[in-house]
Amino acid sequence: MGCCDAPGLMPIEEALSKMLSPISPITDTLTLPIQDAIGYVLAQDLRSPIHVPPFDNSAMDGYAVRVADFSQTDRFVIAGKSFAGAPFDQHWPANSTVRIMTGAQIPEGCDAVIMQENATVEGDQVRFNQPNLKPGMNIRPTGDDICQGDTVLAQGAKLTARDIPMIATLGIATVEVYRKPKVAFFSTGDELRPLGTELEAGQIYDSNRYGIKPLIDNFGCEAIDLGIIPDCPETLKATFEQAAQQADLVITSGGVSVGEADYTKDILEQLGQIGFWKLAIKPGKPFAFGSLNSAWFCGLPGNPVSAVLTMYVLVQPLIAKLAGHTQWQAPQSIPAITHSRFKKSPGRTDYQRGIYRIENGQFVVESTGNQSSGAFRSMSLANCFVVLERERGHVEAGETVQIQLFNPTLY
Incomplete structure (x- = not known):
């Protein structure tokens, strides 16, 4: 363990390796x-x-010609017309041309098309002003x-x-x-209330499920919303059992901390297996991974920013592997110059919310403000994560940092 590593906290890279290695893609x-x-x-x-295309066709409206005929004449008789879906399939003699439309099949023997802007019609004849006429001009070949x-x-x-x-x-x-992975999810906590109800002392609205479900949808999964579950061991256990029967992956938010009313860890030990519990990530340290019978389990922190961040950084690659999405790629890191100060203590990889833009060809980034894990306004304003390394401390304006632009799952 390095001097800047937080004791007992698993690095993100190690956590991802432990999460992904046992996952087998769905084969149904x-x-x-x-x-x-x-x-x-x-x-x-x-x-x-x-x-x-299944046949040679014209790239524009114009006239089908044989390049060799231009050594014989500068006037061409119009032998017929070729339209999309109605090709010209008759004989057309030397020194003649076929009127042709975009997408129409090229008549047999034609080796160039002259655009109509370079043609002058005189009765039943055409004269062309086409410099540098070459075989293949304005023809889209088969395949x-x-x-x-x-x-x-x-x-x-x-x-x-x-x-x-x-x-x-x-x-x-x-x-x-x-088939799409089935993902069951629910929030835990006596303090949570559904939208549309009055809050009493000490209560808050359940926002996490509204952040988790669109991510599940955008990840390409079938979402199973099991609602809000109170801090009751018996109810939680029954819900876990129900979720594991219905889903390939079970996701909870809240209940993975170390408080007296956080029962998730105990229940998980009864019903399944815990892979790890705490990560060197900020926000999102109390993130859990394990298994429940035949389902996998990810326990997200209760703070709303932490829940969305860990879904994005940790659960997204897990779901991609589960879904068999072999072409999925993690968001790319891009160097950027800071235009504001970022507060940080060494010990955890810190994903701060930022707003990037490009100035004179250079990525620049500034903070969205309040970086508290409970302040979702800063997440709503952001268009990137500013990823600060575990060993790094405060960042001053003008320093270089790595940013990750949000991928489509966050839009």
């Missing part, structure tokens, strides 16, 4: 219409059954985008709104995907 598959498959992970490579047999999406790719129209161009109507 579904066959879905492509319009219903967004957010699912492909269970097999997707190969193209056709060329795209220019995708060749038959190409792997267009690999197994483990998570389907996005950008992928679906591409798949449709291949004529593929259904895809085989892994």
Whole structure:
């Protein structure tokens, strides 16, 4: 243990390794219409059954020509027309041209298309002003985008709104995907009240489930909301048992600290196994990981910023592996110059909320203000995390720090 390591706190890198190593991806598959498959992970490579485009076609409105004819004449008879879906398939003699529209099939023998802006129509003939005419000009060849047999999406790719129209161009109507992980979640604590009710002394509204559920949705999972569970050992145990029967992963917020009313650890020891309990991360030190029968378990801290941060940093990669999303990547770190002071004590990796922008080609960042784990306003204002190393102390304006831009799961 280094001089700056907090005693008993596991480093984040070690925690992630311990979390991910025992996880096996879900192997259950579904066959879905492509319009219903967004957010699912492909269970097999997707190969193209056709060329795209399936035939040589025109890149613009104009005239199909043979380049060799230009050595014979400067006037061309219009032999016919080729439209998208209605190709010209007749004989066209030498020194003639075919009127063609964007996307229309190239007539046999054509080796260039001249855009209509470079053509002058004179009765049934056309004259062209096309300098540097070359074979292949303005023609999109067969397979220019995708060749038959190409792997267009690999197994483990998570389907996005950008992928679906591409798949449709291949004529593929259904895809085989892994089922989404089922994630059960609930909040614990007698102090929590549902929205729309009056608060009494010592009570607060349950905000964590409203931060956790959209992340579960954005991670590509099926969310099972079990509500607010009071600090009652019997009720908590029954809820854990119910959750483990329904889900692949159980997530709680609160109840993983060391207070007299925090029963989660005791129940987890009865029903499953604890992997670790405390991490060298700020905010979010009281984060728990373990198993419940056939389900995995992540216990998030009760403070709202801590809950969202640990979901983002720790639970997100776990879910990606569980879902078989092999192409998932952790947020990239980018150096930035600070425009404000960041307070920090050595001992834990600190994820502070920041606002970045680019000035003269350089990333700069400033604090969102109050960095308390209970102050969610600073999270709402942020567009990045300022990641301060475990051994680092206070950061003054003008120093270089590493920032992680929020990925789409936080938008």
